[in-house]
Amino acid sequence: MNNDKISFYLQNNNNLFNADVLTVCYKADENEIKEYGLTSPNIVLFIKNDKISEIKAENDCNYYDEIKKMFSEKKIILRIQSECFLGMYGDSHCDCEIQRINSIKIISQNDGILVHLPQEAQGWGLHYKLKELELQVSGRTSNGEYIGKKDRDSAQKILLDVNNFCDNRNYGIVAKIFKELSIDKNTFLLITDSEKKVSNLNNMGIKSIKYSDDISTRINADNVSEYLVKIYNSTHNYDEEIISSIFKIISKRKYNEQDKSMKKF
Ligand SMILES: [Zn+2]
Incomplete structure (x- = not known):
């Protein structure tokens, strides 16, 4: 693997996960950005695993081998969090922030991986999302003209001049990263309420079942x-x-x- 694509940082005692966390950043290239509907090249994985604390600082370390050891033949709890900048800053029109916090709690109490995927606004980006929300919440265009409140799909038709709702995203990039980290043969327990997300991941080759601890x-x-x-x-x-x-x-x-x-x- 080209070292320019993946970087690692072992965080001592992350404050949200209450544990040592291995942070992995995958830098997508121009083609991948287009193919997977990414709004930034950096995909970040937060890995929580009890074995991480055994990795000694100031020693040589091959993180690829360590990750393989951490999850050998195990089911891995997984949360894929699509980026939602406004949700993180308290926008009440979104329920993703509470899901992010709950997922971190579940992963911190077990082991698992949280993937932060820069696919803001179905891959259309934050700049687009503000225009879409302004139409939904206040019924105004970005010129300030009031044209009446629109639902998400109608707002997109106006902003992008398309006939059907377009979701740019796909999870192929996650499958690619998991393969690079040799965890692509594991089964993933996906923290989600969406059956569609589970089937999308399976279609991308990530063997997933719904995490059901709170069933x-x-x-x-x-x-x-x-x-x-x-x-x-x-x-x-x-x-x-x-x-x-x-x-x-x-x-x-x-x-x-x-x-x-x-x-x-
Ligand atoms: Zn959100």
Whole structure:
């Protein structure tokens, strides 16, 4: 691997991850920037792994070998965070910041990788995004002319003069970086709410399944029957915590209460 493409920095005790974190930066070239809808050449990976603290400063170190050792035959928790500059600075029109914070929490408590992908505004960039948001939130063009509020897709049609919504992004660059780091054969537990993201990654050759640690909090009275069908059909295996949350929801259902009161008579 050409050393100009990948650089490493071992951070001692990162304040967000509460651990030593290996930072990897991949510098994309002009062709990759176009091909993958990147808005900057630098893709940053934050790697949290207990073995990182064993790497001694002031010794020779081959980070490629170290990364291979860290994740040998293991499932890797993964968050791919598309860049969202305004979200990081508190824009209430975006829910990505809370997802970023939650992902860091999950990775800090386990091991895993957070990829910061510079694909702002579906790859159209921050300059474009401000125009798009101004149309969505205030209904104004960048000249200040009020033309009425537009949804995201309509705003794009006006700004780019296109007929269908265009998403420039793809995750091929992540697959490429994982291959360079020899972790492309691992299975990834993706922190996301989007099934589409999971299938997009699989299509790019990154074997991914949805990370489901918080699944028990997503089960509610409306969707509990879906989980029961999956158990009945033996298509899914759930751990005790999930089974018990399913049981709690079922036991609170009204017909159970009625059933109990019927017995009194
Ligand atoms: Zn955002």
